[in-house]
Amino acid sequence: EIVLTQSPGTLSLSPGERATLSCRASQSVGSTYFAWFQQKPGQAPRLLIYGASTRATGVPDRFSGSGFGTDFTLTINRLEPEDFAVYYCQQYNMSPHTFGQGTKLEIK
């Protein structure tokens, strides 16, 4: 199975700053089959980005995704208080559709 490794495990930033989250795959997943999710405590995950770089419906344009092959990045510009959450990457190219272990974005 494809293993996804996210870094850092925890990211401490202040509102207004830029967050850069990384996800590395153990083998290529192309770009079409890659997503980012946001999860807040007690809530279901929310799809943010799919196809590595396409924002899902209703996602603010301060969220952007990039990458191809094995290395992917989620960038959040001008952090808002509601952006502090856990973020997961996922590949859906090959079964099982694995997730990364998550990056917790916390307020500094």
Place this chain on the structure above:
Amino acid sequence: QVHLVQSGAEVKKPGSSVKVSCKASGGTFSSYALNWVRQAPGQGLEWMGGIIPILGSPNSAQKFQGRVTITADESTSTAYLEVTSLRSDDTAVYYCARGTTPWDYNCPMDVWGQGTTVTVS
């Protein structure tokens, strides 16, 4: 707009089985993949498998094959996840989530149920 509503919390004994349901409303059911994702307490997300109801044959993670059954009932727009031989490490919140693209297992999941807590103790 599709909405997914899951069945309520369950408490089960080790070795028993649990069946969680996920009812869809407000959209097309049969041709979109319904996936199951679980999350153990304080842990990350784990994809278990999915089914395109009109096709019938589920696509499941090998880790769960033999112990997990994913089915769907088109007449009631409901998908089901059954887990047998429950162990303490099956304690988790179980989510259903719909794929974005009809007739395609390999697509992102954009609509999620509220989650069902299953406690094995």
